[in-house]
Amino acid sequence: MHNQKRREFFRNVALIVPALAVMPSSLFSKNVCKGLRIGFIGTGIWGRLYLSAALTQKDLTITAICDADKASLQEGLQLFKGFHRPLVFDSWQQLLASDEVDVVIIATPAHTHYTIAKAAMLAGKHVACGPVMGETVEEHKDIVKTSQQTGRHYFTLDEQSYRHDLQAIADVDFGTLDQVIAGAPYDVLPPQADTYPLYPSLFLQGLLGPGNQIKTVAATTKQMDYVVHKVNPKTGKHKMLVKKGEIPLICLTTTNGQQVYLQTEKGYTTGTHIHGTGGSWIDYTRSMRMSDNQWEEDQLHLQQHAASPVASALNELFKILKSSVPQQSVHTAANSSLIALLGRQSATQGGKIFAFPDYRLI
Numbered sequence: 001m002h003n004q005k006r007r008e009f010f011r012n013v014a015l016i017v018p019a020l021a022v023m024p025s026s027l028f029s030k031n032v033c034k035g036l037r038i039g040f041i042g043t044g045i046w047g048r049l050y051l052s053a054a055l056t057q058k059d060l061t062i063t064a065i066c067d068a069d070k071a072s073l074q075e076g077l078q079l080f081k082g083f084h085r086p087l088v089f090d091s092w093q094q095l096l097a098s099d100e101v102d103v104v105i106i107a108t109p110a111h112t113h114y115t116i117a118k119a120a121m122l123a124g125k126h127v128a129c130g131p132v133m134g135e136t137v138e139e140h141k142d143i144v145k146t147s148q149q150t151g152r153h154y155f156t157l158d159e160q161s162y163r164h165d166l167q168a169i170a171d172v173d174f175g176t177l178d179q180v181i182a183g184a185p186y187d188v189l190p191p192q193a194d195t196y197p198l199y200p201s202l203f204l205q206g207l208l209g210p211g212n213q214i215k216t217v218a219a220t221t222k223q224m225d226y227v228v229h230k231v232n233p234k235t236g237k238h239k240m241l242v243k244k245g246e247i248p249l250i251c252l253t254t255t256n257g258q259q260v261y262l263q264t265e266k267g268y269t270t271g272t273h274i275h276g277t278g279g280s281w282i283d284y285t286r287s288m289r290m291s292d293n294q295w296e297e298d299q300l301h302l303q304q305h306a307a308s309p310v311a312s313a314l315n316e317l318f319k320i321l322k323s324s325v326p327q328q329s330v331h332t333a334a335n336s337s338l339i340a341l342l343g344r345q346s347a348t349q350g351g352k353i354f355a356f357p358d359y360r361l362i
Helices: 004-011 045-055 070-078 092-096 111-122 137-150 165-169 201-206 297-304 310-319 326-348
Strands: 036-041 060-066 087-089 103-106 126-129 154-156 177-182 215-230 237-252 259-263 273-276 279-282 287-290 293-296
Touching: 036 045, 036 092, 045 060, 045 070, 045 103, 045 310, 060 070, 060 092, 070 165, 092 111, 103 310, 111 126, 111 137, 137 154, 137 326, 154 326, 165 279, 177 201, 201 259, 201 326, 215 326, 237 326
Parallel strands: 036 060, 036 103, 060 087, 103 126, 126 154, 177 259
Antiparallel strands: 177 273, 215 237, 237 259, 273 279, 279 287, 287 293
16 A cells, blocks of 8 residues: 555656646746746755756746845856846845746755745745755744645755655565665765755655654664765775764654654765565665565666656656645645754754654644
8 A cells, every 4th residue: 555655656756747738827927828937046056956957848937036146146047048038136025026936946045944935925926945944843834824825835845855766666565664764865975064854855755655654753873884985086986885883863753663764964874774574675785675585676677767856856846736735745845844853953952752743733
């Protein structure tokens, strides 16, 4: 049952939607027929990454960009060579006042997400944002309430959940899950400075299955393997090394009795491990065990998911915007963001165990 739900959760996630004209007419301008009109708030590294992917979509119209930093704004504009030049604003308030924008992608510092996202939905815009929704539980509740009251979607752009390998194993039935360790990608180690969670939260929710809710959140440490990259000073080539140490983690417990460990620190990766009654998989070993059989992952299978994680995240956004139930995406986003928030609070309080808020009450 859970396997089927996981397939539904990631079905066709790597395919870019070829035509957006089937979306609700309320999402489109009366005089713009070729696509969803998107405004970008923030043209820094993450903003430009999503800008580059969005510009490749023929049925997607980027009508406005915004950044208070003029240098960053100019770098963003450089991406539009050969494309229609968007409206340019130096404040997000000006962009939200434009009637040429249906959806905003927020790529600003994490502490600004709540304020901008709420204002965007009140201005009638749908929202796509990084994994951090707010800095308090009350801010999360307010975003959910605002989405419900305005009927505007709020979507998390969690590109880590659309990694090629995670998309491929979403179809694998591991039986009843026992333990999951979810970390950053092993082949591209996270930078030393990163304000976003280092684990694939949307993928995790699909893996656990419907009805299997998070019960508790707590910071902890665990002796385990982790991956680092060593650079050869002569050739510049990277070598992956597996080491062992005491790793700080966020530990989740679920209503089905599973334990899930999430990576929190930068500079290395715990990898992603899935252990169940029917099999197990570890990403950085690139191998899988199902019952008594063991084999390497089918590379042709992974190649079926050839779209970039960023493009796949945008594709999922398009699918969400076709839905008439905005509460579904905003609840998913709130749950993902609350894990990181409560995990940080637990760490500052010596590993205090927090009961996870009931998603139906958020």
